[in-house]
Amino acid sequence: xxxxxxxxxxxxxxxxxxxxxxxxxxxxxxxxxxxxxxxxxxxxxxxxxxxxxxxxxxxxxxxxxxxxxxxxxxxxxxxxxxxxxxxxxxxxxxxxxxxxxxxxxxxxxxxxxxxxxxxxxxxxxxxxxxxxxxxxxxxx
Amino acid sequence: xxxxxxxxxxxxxxxxxxxxxxxxxxxxxxxxxxxxxxxxxxxxxxxxxxxxxxxxxxxxxxxxxxxxxxxxxxxxxxxxxxxxxxxxxxxxxxxxxxxxxxxxxxxxxxxxxxxxxxxxxxxxxxxxxxxxxxxxxxxx
DNA sequence: GCTTAACCTAAAGTTAAGTTTAGGTATTTG
DNA sequence: CAAATACCTAAACTTAACTTTAGGTTAAGC
Numbered sequence: 001x002x003x004x005x006x007x008x009x010x011x012x013x014x015x016x017x018x019x020x021x022x023x024x025x026x027x028x029x030x031x032x033x034x035x036x037x038x039x040x041x042x043x044x045x046x047x048x049x050x051x052x053x054x055x056x057x058x059x060x061x062x063x064x065x066x067x068x069x070x071x072x073x074x075x076x077x078x079x080x081x082x083x084x085x086x087x088x089x090x091x092x093x094x095x096x097x098x099x100x101x102x103x104x105x106x107x108x109x110x111x112x113x114x115x116x117x118x119x120x121x122x123x124x125x126x127x128x129x130x131x132x133x134x135x136x137x138x139x140x
Numbered sequence: 141x142x143x144x145x146x147x148x149x150x151x152x153x154x155x156x157x158x159x160x161x162x163x164x165x166x167x168x169x170x171x172x173x174x175x176x177x178x179x180x181x182x183x184x185x186x187x188x189x190x191x192x193x194x195x196x197x198x199x200x201x202x203x204x205x206x207x208x209x210x211x212x213x214x215x216x217x218x219x220x221x222x223x224x225x226x227x228x229x230x231x232x233x234x235x236x237x238x239x240x241x242x243x244x245x246x247x248x249x250x251x252x253x254x255x256x257x258x259x260x261x262x263x264x265x266x267x268x269x270x271x272x273x274x275x276x277x278x279x280x
Numbered sequence: 281g282c283t284t285a286a287c288c289t290a291a292a293g294t295t296a297a298g299t300t301t302a303g304g305t306a307t308t309t310g
Numbered sequence: 311c312a313a314a315t316a317c318c319t320a321a322a323c324t325t326a327a328c329t330t331t332a333g334g335t336t337a338a339g340c
Contacts (some may be wrong), residue, residue, distance in 0.1 A: 011316065021317085022299060041306060043317055062248040067297070081267045083170050088259035095252050105242050108202040117191065119228035127221045151286065161287085162329060181336060183287055207327070 007045035017054055024054075031071050032057055034078050063098050147185035157194055164194075171211050172197055174218050205239050 014021050028036055028044065033053045038044050053074065058087075060070045072091060076083035113134075121131045154161050167183065168176055178184050182217045186194075193214065213230060216223035254275075263270045274278045 009316080020299080023297085025318090026298060038318095041317085042319095043306085059251045060242045062244055063252065081262075084259060084263050084266075084268065088256070088263045089261055091252055091255045095249070095256055098249050098252060102242065102245050102249065105238065105245060106204055108261055109235070109238050109242065112203065112231055112238060114230045116228070116235055119224060119231055122221075123224050123228045126224075127191075128224065129221075137270055143300095149286080160329080163327085165288085166328065178288090181287085183336085 007047055008051065010044050010046070013046050013051065013054065016051075019054075027057060027067075032074055033068065034074050061095075061099075063094050064101065065076065065094065120133055125126065145187065147187055147189070150184050150186070153186050153191065153194065156191075157198065159194075167194075167197060167207075170207055172207065174214050200209055200234075203234055204241065205234065 008016075010024055011020055013019075014024055019025075027033055033050050036044060036046065036050045036053075056073075057070055060073065073087065074089075076087050118131055118135055121135070122128045125131060144279075148156075150161055150164055151158075153165055163242055165184075173190050176184060176186065176190045176193075188249050196213075197210055201211065213227065216230075256269055258275055260269045261275070265271060
């Protein structure tokens with residue numbers, strides 16, 4: 001009985017993730033996609049595991065982690081259970097970092113919301129003159 | 141009667157914002173700080189207005205806006221009421237962009253939270269073996 | 281009057297994260 | 311079989327956002 005393993009071409013993966021072909025090749029070259037293999041012709045074939053790595057890469061990139069650190073993490077996964085504590089610590093620190101970023105984002109959004117109101121009124125008035133004095137009290 | 145206007149040196153401003161001196165000079169050179177003047181000796185003196193510009197720069201940077209666009213905004217402020225609609229539109233678009241970023245951040249945080257639990261259990265177990273199978277169902 | 285600290289400019293250098301270029305292979309399609 | 315399509319590599323290039331370097335001025339303290 002044959003086990004059917006579905007794999008994907010780099011083009012399909014690029015489409016799926018909205019990444020360019022060179023970007024995916026660059027990630028591979030940098031060691032961000034462990035166990036990514038090539039067929040007899042030297043063409044990359046992506047397994048579900050490799051897709052999973054790319055999903056994790058996207059997550060870590062979104063968290064603001066540099067490529068170098070993502071590579072480190074992927075190398076740790078290759079070390080198996082010996083690196084579990086390092087990976088655990090990494091995610092705990094990342095969690096704190098992301099929470100801080102979200103807090104900063106919220107403050108930024110508050111300022112932008114204020115500016116939307118401010119410029120909304122100013123646009124209505126046709127001038128900044130009045131709104132500048134009225135709304136100045138709320139935001140020193 | 142003399143009007144006393146307090147101004148700040150570049151060093152004081154750098155300290156206040158946690159920016160380096162070259163960074164502030166760079167922002168000035170790029171036109172990000174409108175109406176920033178120098179004294180007779182050619183030394184920058186920052187007014188409250190200039191401080192306000194730097195606060196806005198920090199906000200816009202946090203929102204992910206590139207220097208080029210921040211410069212554009214600052215040039216608009218120099219045009220006065222004629223550019224009110226452009227500035228209003230800018231902040232409305234920025235608001236949408238930041239909301240999207242926050243949503244992405246929240247998804248990222250959810251994934252990281254899951255990984256924290258995952259690796260917490262794995263670290264406890266001393267192996268990924270069990271947790272891999274148990275928690276796989278929740279996150280395909 | 282000399283040194284130290286705080287500022288100045290212009291120009292070159294750095295880093296991250298890709299992108300572009302140039303030249304080549306393998307497979308399907310008219 | 312010719313041509314289009316999808317892939318490959320290595321190396322050079324790009325861009326943003328600073329940073330570093332080198333050389334110079336000014337004001338304050340000893």
